[in-house]
Amino acid sequence: MDIQLAIAPSLAWDWRYGVNDEKAEALYKKAVSEQWQAEQLNWEYLVDPARNLLDPARETLVDAAFFRLLKKSQREHFEALCVAETLSQTLHGEQGALLVSCQLAQSLPGMDAKLFAATQAMDEARHIEVFSRYIYRLHDVYEPATTLGRVLGKVMSARHWQAKLVGMQIMVEGLALANFSKLRAATNCELLRNLLRFVMRDEARHVAFGNQYLKSSLAQMHADERAEVEDFAVELVREYRMWGRNPGDLSNFFANLIAIGVDPPDYLAQLKAGFAASGSLALAPKMMQGLEAVIMPGLRRVGLITDRVRDCYLGDELDAAVDMRTLEDLEKSLLA
Ligand SMILES: [Fe+2]
Ligand SMILES: [Fe+2]
Secondary structure, three states: OOOOOOOOOOOOOOOOOOOOOHHHHHHHHHHHHOOOOHHHOOOOOOOOHHHOOEOOOOOOOOOOHHHHOOOHHHHHHHHHHHHHHHHHHHHHHHHHHHHHHHHHHHHOOOHHHHHHHHHHHHHHHHHHHHHHHHHHHHOOOOOOOHHHHHHHHHHHHOOOHHHHHHHHHHHHHHHHHHHHHHHHHHEOOHHHHHHHHHHHHHHHHHHHHHHHHHHHHHHOOOHHHHHHHHHHHHHHHHHHHOOOOOHHHHHHHHHHHHHOOOOHHHHHHHHHHHHHHHOOOOOOHHHHHHHHHHHHHHHHHOOOOOHHHHHHHHHOOOOOOOOOHHHHHHHHHHHO
8 A cells, every 4th residue: 555655844953941831841741751662561361362352342343233143253263363454454553653753853843842752752652562572462463444544644644743743643543542531431352452452542642732832933924835734634534424335335344244254245134134124224333433523622622623624514514513532531541
């Protein structure tokens, strides 16, 4: 998969050392004191799909009635493949976050913010290490989904660093946080639960930094440039809404079906029948929840859902009058 080549980020030096931005400095200090190592996790733990990798009562990755008809061994194998596939997309997102945080260290104007971006780059390096090690316990790493590749390419290539913060800290990492939270609740694998606990604490800092830094910097932008960032947010939300509709988003999933001996057209026929019966089956329900619970509140909080673009979100069936509680509760529990 080719991910759009990024233009070089603008380079900003700051010759004023010492603390000039207390909020950014506080998050930098917090990041330094919360550094951890992959070796703190118990890599001796046996990752075994037969020990309920996903709790059948809580899982969200494999939820179609169709799979309840599978044999136990088939279902366990499929769950392991689906977890590996989901975490592979996470892993590619982590690489995107590493590259973008390096861009941010170059282009953010203040030294405290640059130092924070440097801690984020280290965090993302560690996330790449632990996720790849975990995935190889289950399977190989899968190809990036088309939509993810498109989103990462757009964030890497964004002209303004404010747009990079929107794309990475509010959208990619906000969605990752929502998905980690769901996966952590659904898995019985102790290694995965502990790994996600460490990673989520880092991601909550990254999301908090984006929120905090964007609020003030957006207010200082020229109106035309600020409008560009608002439009960029609309464009990325639209991309996310396409998740599962680009054929390249589903090829890994279909490969997993074939691996357990299920014919993809049979699966699609069952899905269609389920939709006809209930009227409410979507291929990617996880994405919608993350958008509504985490991304839209994040955009609203930094002031990007303005009157000028509000209707664009409504046109995409997303209510701009968002509920902030899920995002705030998640942050409160992780940033304490
Ligand atoms: Fe990360
Ligand atoms: Fe992150």
